[in-house]
Amino acid sequence: MKNLKKISKQKQRTYEGESDLNIENADMIICRCQEVTLKDIVQAIAEDATTVNEIKRRTRAGMGLCQGRSCSRLVRKILAEHTGQKFAKVIPGTFRPPVRPIALSTLASLEEDTDDKS
Numbered sequence: 202m203k204n205l206k207k208i209s210k211q212k213q214r215t216y217e218g219e220s221d222l223n224i225e226n227a228d229m230i231i232c233r234c235q236e237v238t239l240k241d242i243v244q245a246i247a248e249d250a251t252t253v254n255e256i257k258r259r260t261r262a263g264m265g266l267c268q269g270r271s272c273s274r275l276v277r278k279i280l281a282e283h284t285g286q287k288f289a290k291v292i293p294g295t296f297r298p299p300v301r302p303i304a305l306s307t308l309a310s311l312e313e314d315t316d317d318k319s
């Protein structure tokens with residue numbers, strides 16, 4: 202129960218704008234796939250990155266296996282906090298859907314759709 206209260210309080214602080222995404226936690230990993238830290242992202246913002254895509258290009262955050270599923274919201278939040286924008290105003294970056302390679306034999310074994318719709 203104590204942990205739930207702690208989590209709830211943390212969640213509320215996050216929604217209210219407070220978060221642990223300050224420079225005291227500089228080594229916090231933001232993008233697990235590319236091992237990008239909070240410090241890397243703040244550095245990119247300090248070097249005039251003003252969009253999520255610019256941060257992505259400079260740090261590779263969001264270019265990992267999950268294609269930003271885990272980190273894209275955090276990157277937006279950090280950008281919002283460090284540029285004084287509202288989270289909703291920060292345009293999300295462009296992310297490709299994760300794709301998995303499949304064997305050509307799998308494609309070849311698919312039945313052809315024979316329904317003639319004309």
Ligand code: FES
Nearest residue numbers: 232234265269272
């Ligand atoms: S956690 Fe950033 S791309 Fe996967």
